[in-house]
Amino acid sequence: MPDISPPITHQAKSPTWIALLGIALVAGTIALAFAWVAGWLTPERLTPQRFVNAIQAGNGEVFPGFRRAHAKGVCIAGYFEGNGEGVALSRARLFAPVRTPFVGRMSVGGGSPYGLDNKARVRSMALELNTDDGQQWRMAMNSFPFFGVSSVQAFYEQTRANTPDPATGKPDPAKQAAFADAHPEFKRFAAWAKDAPWSTSWASTPYNGVNTFRFINQAGQARNVRWSMQPQTAFEVMTPEQREAADANFLSEDLRARLAQGPLRWNMLVTLAQAGDAILDASQAWPESRAHITVGSVVVESTSPQTTGACRDINFDPLVLPTGVESSGDPVLAARSAVYSVSFNRRERDIASGKAGAAIGQAPAKADAK
Secondary structure (H helix, E strand, O other): OOOOOOOOOOOHHHHHHHEEEEEHHHHHHHHHHHHHHHOOOOOOOOOOHHHHHHEEEEEEEEOOOOOOOOOOEEEEEEEEEEOOOOOOOOOHHOOOOEEEEEEEEEEHHHHOOOOHHHHHHHHHHHHEEOOOOHHHHHHHEOOOOOOOOOOHHHHHHHHOOOEEEEOOOOHHHHHHHHHHHHHOOOOHHHHHHHHHHOOOOOOOOEEEEEEEEEEEEOOOOOOEEEEEEEEEEOOOOHHHHHHHHHOOOHHHHHHHHHHOOOEEEEEEEEHHHHHOOOOOOOOOOOOOOOOOOEEEEEEEEEEOOOOOOOOOOOOOOOOOOOOOOEEEEOHHHHHHHHHHHHHHHHHHHHHHHHHHHHHHHHHHHHHHOO
């Protein structure tokens, strides 16, 4: 049979070359996209990587295997008990009168897992809630009632201003003053940090989700909200003298002692926005006159070390949300999500590569020192 296939000519080959060129173009585009996201092509652009680098520089030291911020903490576990009052606001299963288990974390501000509890102004609660309809909600809340700055760029500049000077080991007061002058909203936060009373326990501390979120109910109606966890444990003011005398780990010691007596509870209080309230600026507190609805309770039943507990490998990304809850579009929320991801990936690489082994093993012993 005669060979009737077309002759192998340059024209016959061209579709293959075109396809290869197309593949190369796609690959090149992807590479450029990754380079853009990483900031390689625009080194002046603020990226999550640069932000985490700034946090690490501000810490003065990298502690392999630990979170780059809020490095010191403990795991907690328990459940959220909805009371049904939140159903009118959101179709999220959490608000039904059911119990939803969670793994969480209590922590203090700062980048060292060996920090002193009596020096940490900020305390935090983070939760990963897994509802019986197969959805997940992650929350990251803090003891301050509003955010320190109004934008992502200002947050980055604040981090840079707090970076220790190599000559002194402390932040440069002139840089801190210049930052405060450039960002008047930070003065409200500084006043809170200076004057707000310290509590004697994680258990009696309120925790605030200072960013705005959007709740959507079964009818499709949307409301802008903020929420907080208000402790059922009575607040006790910690005097400066008590702080000075307190053990380096008094918060975790107190938590264990309290849980030995029974569960600890916080009421979840949802605040409803009204016209004119700041939605995209978490540095602006809403008036106390806004309507508040108690939608359920956080119940903490147990605690365990963060180095071996279930919370160790959780990224408490505040944008992991269930149906019925959406981001408000606050840029700081998106930045927190991206920065948490970079921090998570770095510490998971530390653990996977074995770099974190010694540090994790030493954490309890080193933390015992005052």
